Amino acid sequence: MFMANLVDPVVRSGFPGSPVLHRLTGSEAQEIAECFISARTKPDSLVAAAYQQLEEQTDRQFAALTDPRGPYRITAAATSQATPYRDADELIASVSATRTLEVTTSPADRAHPLLSGEAGGAYYRFRAVHDLIGHVATGYGFDRDGEYSAWLVQRTLYTGLARWAAATELHGEISALWATGQVAEHKAVLLDRDLLKRHYSAERMASDEARGAFTAPDLKGLP
Numbered sequence: 001m002f003m004a005n006l007v008d009p010v011v012r013s014g015f016p017g018s019p020v021l022h023r024l025t026g027s028e029a030q031e032i033a034e035c036f037i038s039a040r041t042k043p044d045s046l047v048a049a050a051y052q053q054l055e056e057q058t059d060r061q062f063a064a065l066t067d068p069r070g071p072y073r074i075t076a077a078a079t080s081q082a083t084p085y086r087d088a089d090e091l092i093a094s095v096s097a098t099r100t101l102e103v104t105t106s107p108a109d110r111a112h113p114l115l116s117g118e119a120g121g122a123y124y125r126f127r128a129v130h131d132l133i134g135h136v137a138t139g140y141g142f143d144r145d146g147e148y149s150a151w152l153v154q155r156t157l158y159t160g161l162a163r164w165a166a167a168t169e170l171h172g173e174i175s176a177l178w179a180t181g182q183v184a185e186h187k188a189v190l191l192d193r194d195l196l197k198r199h200y201s202a203e204r205m206a207s208d209e210a211r212g213a214f215t216a217p218d219l220k221g222l223p
Helices: 028-036 045-066 087-100 123-136 142-154 162-178 191-197 202-210
Strands: 075-079 100-104
Touching: 028 162, 028 191, 045 075, 045 162, 075 123, 087 100, 087 123, 100 123, 123 142, 123 162, 142 162, 162 191, 162 202
Parallel strands: 075 100
Antiparallel strands: none
């Protein structure tokens, strides 16, 4: 199970503690943003394998969230609107009330090199999982700290190369947005691992645990 905050109220059995908001400094965001911006899509075997694993692991999460017989019972509905929700509060309230998430399809000018963005496609499912787990389940906003905190939760739900590719999508690309004020083009790249490790160091993890930081549960129950 992902988190009780996503469970359909009909079968809800309780709520976890409130998630801790993690802070990302401007210099940290800039460092990650520059790494993402300077990178060029490189569809080699390692990148392809990482994104294939990302797609497969995301699909399992998406299937669990949208299973009409499961505990979450959320419906994903395609929309061409670039911003179907004004802010995270509206997103959270709407999904909680209707059990339906509006998911924007990717326009041709921002097509992802490896993840298809049409209704029901790989990037569409990835976007849906991010909105549901990164925001609806946690209450995190769309601001810099909220998106960074969402990434720290979601990274625990990916393993192996998929986590590396997810860092590009959920940390690199979003950091570029906050650093430049412009929506970045989608890329299929793997960011510098040493840089990523510094942003999620053992010291930061220990500090988070001491402060009672929120950690997403494992997904052993998923197929």
